[in-house]
Amino acid sequence: MSVLKILNTIFPLVKNVFNESSTNQDVYKKLGQPIVKKCLDGYNGAILTYGQTNSGKSYTMFGSEDAKGVIELAIDDIFHEIDNCSDNKSFNLSLSFIEIYNEKIFDLLVEKKHELKIFESQGEAMTNQRQVAIKTKKEIHKILLNGNRNKHIASTAQNDQSSRSHTILSLNIESTNSLAEIKSSKLFLVDLAGSEKPDNAKASFNEGLHINKSLLALGKIIRQLTDKNVNVKNLRFRESVLTRLLSSCLGGNSHTSIICTANLLSLDETFYTICFARNAEKVKCRPVINSIIDDSKEVSILRCEVKRLQGELEIERTARRGKLFSVNTTYVIKEAKKRIRSELDETFTQQTPKVFIKSLTRDEKMIKSLQHELEKMKLENEQMKGESEKLKTDLSECNGKFKNIEIENAFLKSQIKREEQKKSKVLLKCKVLKEKLIGMKEKKLKENSGNSNSTMTDESSNYNEFIIGIAKKNEIDAKNIEIAKMQNELNVLKSQLEENNEIHKQTEEKIKSQLNSLLDAYQIIQRQLYENTKHIEQVTLERDNASNLVLALKENFKTSMCKTQEYYNILIKQKKEQEENFQQKTNVMKSEQLKDFLKMQEHYEKQFNALKICNHNQKLKIDQLEEKLNELNDSKKFINERKHEHEKIKFIKQHFEMKLCEKVKYYEKLLIEREKELVALKNLQNNNDNKCAAFGKLLITN
């Protein structure tokens, strides 16, 4: 049992764990086959391998001579389905094969390497890579073989054949059925480059940096996707080319399997891989079938469907004694239509201005808030720019220091070289001198031996030879002293050289450590710079989006303002017209009124004059009246004076009146009595007349 399996039994890590004895076939059956089947049903799918370097990602994906990899097994399954599908179903296959190397995209199906452009289409990141139509398995194998040859592979400390890039093989599967329904799906087969510790070699250091950066971005996206509070739309897929191209597979429209590989050579890397796997397991994708129907065929299908439904409707109508039903329904529909139309008319006539004003104010508010946000973003952007400028200056300072150190280093190296050259020169000199010395010594010895053998006949010649010998000896001594001096110098130079070597070693170590720390700082700064530039890019993008939104809203606002302005202009025009009409009317009226007024004025003036005259007359009358009043007052006085007499007379008059009344009353009573008597007498007379008549009649009869 593998360590991973033991670990998994103690702490349940992830769902499907395989050990060393598991084959690619086992892995494919569990994690690959379900995805491939979904792809054949019209869903998008993706199978990715993730893990540290030398853990078997490429082995799992591409297999080896003895064992098929996931890609080959998937292709087998796809062709098995194609070969065994019904006659009415047909498949079209095409593939593309790309790699992402140092954040650049290269087409592996093209011999000549040139960077591919990345662009957005319908919200998805795309590249202009070559698409090759596929008919047979052999074709795919050939393409894969060629593509793999074009891949960036290098020997690293951990792996002789380490992939230095992420490779993405995408298979487009298109199927058409008898109903002309076209299902189109994409299967991504991704072999990611392995995460690794930085290597000191510059090229692999850069590669490692880019690999780690893109894998970090992938890990970050996976981590964020597990957070329920994070909106997928807000995720920063643009942080790396890898996440940008795989955005649809990560929590989007795709069934996705990630095969995480690990070896226990580096426990921290294994730990990271397990963490990644645990996060990835929690991510939920939202796949949908990608089906399209051919228009012309769809029309004929729909026509058939309409006919069928019409037939059904007819049957239904006759079954329900259709006439009444249809009349009722049409009536109901008509009524509903009328109602809806009237409601709509009402809303349009009554609500539109309100709605329009509301939307205007809402738009205004939105524009204001967006402008506010824009200002904020601008400020943030400025700050970020400042920070990035600072970082850039820091970086350039670091670069400067780095260059200085490099120059110093080169200078020291050249010095060491010079010293070494000097040393070799001195050594050469020493050698020459030694050789000379040895030659001289030998010569001397020979001369000495020659001298002992010869006969000393001539004393003076002996003496001369002796002198020469002494001179030569002196010369040799001097040369010896020179040699000793040179030896000393050499020793001094040697010791200096050693010292220099020591200093050189120390400075080299110092430089190395400084270089390492500078490289670390440089790396950190570069990362920060990258993050900042990305952030700035994001912020600028967001700002652009916001400004676009603001612009769009402004446009909306402008158009609505234009409309209102037009409306306002019309109103103003109408108002002007009305004012003009009014002015004309008032002018007419004014002239008429003026005439009337003048007439009136005349009339009133006349009246006024008449009144004046009247007034004068009245004044005269008043004077007269006053006179009369005075007269009356006088007469009043007179009257008052006479009043008493009048009162008396009045009293007497009253008295006489009373008496007269009494008399009148007495005579009235008397009259009434006399009248009564008269009536009685008349009645008596009538009786007598009647009696006379009766008596007369009696007389006649008699």
Ligand SMILES: Nc1ncnc2c1ncn2[C@@H]1O[C@H](COP(=O)(O)OP(=O)(O)OP(=O)(O)O)[C@@H](O)[C@H]1O
């Ligand atoms: N399950 C396995 N059985 C046999 N050999 C394996 C297995 N897994 C990996 N290997 C061997 O291990 C070595 C490294 O594997 P591979 O190249 O696939 O690693 P990798 O994760 O892709 O590394 P890198 O990220 O550096 O490209 C290869 O020689 C491969 O054949």
